[in-house]
Amino acid sequence: MLRRMLDVEVPLALRLALALGMLSLLLFLSFVVTMAIGAVDVPLHVTASIVLQQMGIPLGAAASDVHWSIISHVRLPRVLTAALVGAALAVAGATMQGIFRNPLADPGIIGVSAGGALGAVIAIHFGLRALHYLATPALAFIGALGAVMAVYALAATRGVDPLTTMILAGVAVQAFIGSITSAVLTLTANVNAMREIVFWLTGSLGARSWTHVQLILPFIVVGSLLLLFFARDLNVMALGEDAARSMGVDVRRVRLIMLALAALITAVAVAVSGIIGFVGLVVPHMVRLVVGPDHRIVLPASLLTGALLLTWADFGSRMLLRPQELRVGLITAFFGAPFFLYLLYRHKRQGTVL
Amino acid sequence: MNVPSETASINGAALTATGISYAVGMAQLLEAVSLEVRHGMLLGLIGPNGAGKSTLLKCISQILAPTAGQVCLDGKDLQRQSPREIARHIALLPQSTTLNFAFACLDVVLMGRNPHLGRFQAEGARDRAIAQQSLQDTETEEFVTRLITEVSAGERQRVLLARAITQQPRLLLLDEPTAGLDVQHQLQVFMLIRRLVREGLTAIAVVHDLNLAARFCDRLVLLNRGVVHAHGLVGDVLTAENLARVFKVQAVVEEDPNLGVPRVTVLAPLDTE
Numbered sequence: 001m002l003r004r005m006l007d008v009e010v011p012l013a014l015r016l017a018l019a020l021g022m023l024s025l026l027l028f029l030s031f032v033v034t035m036a037i038g039a040v041d042v043p044l045h046v047t048a049s050i051v052l053q054q055m056g057i058p059l060g061a062a063a064s065d066v067h068w069s070i071i072s073h074v075r076l077p078r079v080l081t082a083a084l085v086g087a088a089l090a091v092a093g094a095t096m097q098g099i100f101r102n103p104l105a106d107p108g109i110i111g112v113s114a115g116g117a118l119g120a121v122i123a124i125h126f127g128l129r130a131l132h133y134l135a136t137p138a139l140a141f142i143g144a145l146g147a148v149m150a151v152y153a154l155a156a157t158r159g160v161d162p163l164t165t166m167i168l169a170g171v172a173v174q175a176f177i178g179s180i181t182s183a184v185l186t187l188t189a190n191v192n193a194m195r196e197i198v199f200w201l202t203g204s205l206g207a208r209s210w211t212h213v214q215l216i217l218p219f220i221v222v223g224s225l226l227l228l229f230f231a232r233d234l235n236v237m238a239l240g241e242d243a244a245r246s247m248g249v250d251v252r253r254v255r256l257i258m259l260a261l262a263a264l265i266t267a268v269a270v271a272v273s274g275i276i277g278f279v280g281l282v283v284p285h286m287v288r289l290v291v292g293p294d295h296r297i298v299l300p301a302s303l304l305t306g307a308l309l310l311t312w313a314d315f316g317s318r319m320l321l322r323p324q325e326l327r328v329g330l331i332t333a334f335f336g337a338p339f340f341l342y343l344l345y346r347h348k349r350q351g352t353v354l
Numbered sequence: 355m356n357v358p359s360e361t362a363s364i365n366g367a368a369l370t371a372t373g374i375s376y377a378v379g380m381a382q383l384l385e386a387v388s389l390e391v392r393h394g395m396l397l398g399l400i401g402p403n404g405a406g407k408s409t410l411l412k413c414i415s416q417i418l419a420p421t422a423g424q425v426c427l428d429g430k431d432l433q434r435q436s437p438r439e440i441a442r443h444i445a446l447l448p449q450s451t452t453l454n455f456a457f458a459c460l461d462v463v464l465m466g467r468n469p470h471l472g473r474f475q476a477e478g479a480r481d482r483a484i485a486q487q488s489l490q491d492t493e494t495e496e497f498v499t500r501l502i503t504e505v506s507a508g509e510r511q512r513v514l515l516a517r518a519i520t521q522q523p524r525l526l527l528l529d530e531p532t533a534g535l536d537v538q539h540q541l542q543v544f545m546l547i548r549r550l551v552r553e554g555l556t557a558i559a560v561v562h563d564l565n566l567a568a569r570f571c572d573r574l575v576l577l578n579r580g581v582v583h584a585h586g587l588v589g590d591v592l593t594a595e596n597l598a599r600v601f602k603v604q605a606v607v608e609e610d611p612n613l614g615v616p617r618v619t620v621l622a623p624l625d626t627e
Contacts (some may be wrong), residue, residue: 014478101454236468238455239514242448246418247521248441248469293455296476337427 012296019291023304027083030308035075039323051076073210081134081208081216081272082314082328083307088220088269090306092262092279094298095227096286097236099255099262100163106281107266109167110259111147114174116270118181119143120200125188136200137215137271138335142348144267147173152259192292201275203329212272213322222318223265224263224303234295278336279313280346285343368393368556369525374413376406376513376580383409384580386423391573393526396551397558398564398571400591402601405577406447407560411527414558415444427525439470449560450532453502460498463488466520477558484490488516489511491546514545519550526550528559532566543572548588564618576600592616598624 028051036047046059050071052059054265094107107113119139122128128135151173155166188194194270233254235245244251266280283306284298291297310328315334319325369391376384379399384406390576392396414416414425416432432440439486445466466488467481475480477485484550489495492512497505502513509535518526528547532540548570551557561567566576573592576584578600584591602624610617 098455101452104452192596224394230469232471232473235457236455236465238457239462239465240448240451240518242412242417242446243451245437246415246441246444246446246448246527248436248438250437292461293457294461314614 002326012294015291015292016300019297019301020096020304023301023308025299027304027311030311030349031079031083033086034046034311035071035079037315038070038075038318040066040070042071047071070227076211077200078205078208079311079329080213080316082205083274083309084213084220084270085205085276086283087224088216088265088274088306089279090134090283090309091224091227091305093285094295094302095234095258095262096280096283097257098237098257098295098298101166101238101240102169104281105167105286106176106275107262108279110170110199110263111151111173111177112144113270113275114177115147115150115179115236116140116144116267117201118147118177118184120274121184121197123201124193124196124264127190127193134211134215137212140274141204141267141271143177146265148259148263148267159219177236197230200274200329201329202256202327203274203311203344204333205273205317205328208272216268216272218267219268223261223268227261227265228296228299230254231295231299233255234258234299235293238309267319274329276313276332278340279310280333282336282340282343283309286339287313289343355478366396369414369427369558371405371410371425372423373413374410374425375421376409376418377421380516382580384413384420387577387580387582387587388423389575389582391556391558393556393573394551394554395556396547398567398574398588399560399577400556400562400564400574401479401577401583404579405600406580407577408529409580410447410577411529411560415527416440417446424587438469441521443523444525444527445518445521447518447528447529447531449533451510451511451514456501456503458499459494459502459505460485460489461496462502462513463516463520466517466522469521483524485516485520488519491519491550492516493542508535510541511535512543515546524556526555526557527598528557530560530562533562540566564592564597567620568616569613589616591616 020219028210032044032048035046036042046063046067047160048058049061050063050068055075071334092107096107096109097103099105100109119142120136123136123139128139151166151169154169155162165349185194185197188197213334224254233244233249236247236249237251241251284302287298287301287305291301313331314328315326316331316345320326367602370386374384374387377380387410389397389407390515398462399410401407409418412586413420416425416437427443438571448592462484464477464481467484468533471477474593486495489498494509494516497513502510505513509617511531515531527605532543535543535589544566547559548555561571573584573586574588576596583600584596592607594605594607597603597618604624605620606621607616609615
């Protein structure tokens with residue numbers, strides 16, 4: 001039924017409205033449910049009304065001060081950070097898969113994660129957080145963008161096929177940066193710093209405040225929206241560079257802009273959350289399974305699905321071993337990897353490429 | 355005085371390429387290639403592997419910027435136009451297309467409308483009607499909802515041709531349009547191209563099969579190592595001498611009794627010096 005509603009013969013606008021409408025509703029409900037449950041349970045209708053009031057819609061029940069502050073000062077910023085990071089990773093993943101015409105591409109492929117990790121590890125090792133509490137995200141951001149620029153600079157030198165060169169340069173830069181990260185890690189004598197580094201490398205959304213939300217929101221919203229501008233170009237580019245050129249797409253330019261935007265929003269996400277794997281890889285596949293490969297739907301739907309997925313992954317990280325908190329990167333890898341294998345198996349059985 | 359102007363409007367050159375050269379590093383892939391295709395004509399590009407046929411098509415459509423020379427479509431210099439503007443007049447069917455995303459065939463055909471659409475404009479009823487017509491022309495309408503990754507090579511090539519036609523070009527460039535197709539579909543594709551050309555489209559096709567080239571093209575250009583070795587009417591280009599010199603084969607060219615066009619029979623490879 002849903003599949004038929006999303007069929008090619010149904011007009012795009014309708015398919016888009018249907019997919020995005022359902023995902024938005026699910027996302028809102030997930031926000032309310034995951035925020036209501038925790039160390040202190042807040043009734044669902046109270047949670048819903050607080051969220052609505054924060055959105056500027058004065059509706060629903062009055063909340064007690066305790067509930068108000070738990071939801072609006074602790075759980076809401078954390079959930080929003082999770083959703084924004086998930087959205088950024090997923091839409092960046094969908095973009096990379098489109099640009100590289102490779103369903104195995106992931107934002108990490110051009111070195112973003114490796115660079116971010118090095119930046120964060122340096123910040124923690126040298127205790128820079130004592131100087132400023134945002135030193136770790138700042139250095140992670142710089143590291144992430146620095147790595148991408150290195151990959152791009154290496155690949156941009158008169159290569160035969162810039163895309164293949166870029167993937168190879170990405171592998172090399174990742175390995176190189178990884179070795180430095182390991183070296184710094186080895187030199188870290190302080191056990192607490194060591195713990196913090198390991199935590200950062202597995203990704204976490206604990207104790208994220210409104211400051212984090214404010215920091216990443218503009219980048220991720222603007223970056224993602226700009227990516228949507230080029231969705232149809234990405235479709236045409238699926239037929240190959242020559243064909244896309246002959247259909248009027250300035251492939252080199254579009255590719256550069258999209259890579260830069262995807263790298264930027266991934267760097268921002270990595271900066272506040274550490275390394276969270278599999279979201280960028282798996283979410284676009286899940287989305288394509290339902291809505292088909294049209295990037296005009298895949299990109300916005302990935303955005304919302306990524307937000308949805310990381311909201312629940314973060315909820316799982318809080319709840320599974322309560323009161324212990326699991327790293328959210330562990331949750332996404334634990335569930336993402338088997339799911340990805342299932343996709344591979346499914347495609348293998350159907351005899352098609354991913 | 356009316357007669358010359360009238361013939362000019364019918365036979366006026368649709369495309370003129372003058373002195374096209376293209377080099378990558380030290381390799382000179384094309385050197386001062388000039389050609390002219392008139393309205394409603396199908397020009398065949400023939401030549402051995404590496405002669406520069408595909409490169410020439412890419413230079414004509416400005417996918418590659420020629421290192422020297424000029425390409426004009428109906429008297430307008432293409433180098434001054436944006437990819438989008440060019441794409442509204444020239445469509446290209448590249449040699450091979452690998453597709454990793456499971457688009458429905460209809461989606462692929464509709465992509466041909468890309469240069470005609472604004473950034474946020476979705477395909478409208480008119481675009482769908484044009485796509486529908488191309489699907490009919492290429493006899494592919496039955497797999498509208500099938501996935502491009504799941505149809506056979508021949509079917510896929512016809513869908514991709516439908517996509518190129520949906521672009522509504524005045525000049526259609528085809529790079530080995532029948533590679534990998536069985537004989538029936540080879541004929542179907544060329545008969546379709548022939549029909550479109552009769553209706554006013556101009557086309558240039560890289561053709562490997564010399565007999566297909568002889569049968570369907572109005573004129574031929576024989577390329578060898580980036581240089582035009584011969585050009586003109588089919589019978590003037592497809593000669594045993596030209597084939598020996600360029601393709602290094604011993605061949606017999608005679609008139610086919612059934613089709614009334616030159617038929618090439620290759621007898622043996624010649625020793626290369």
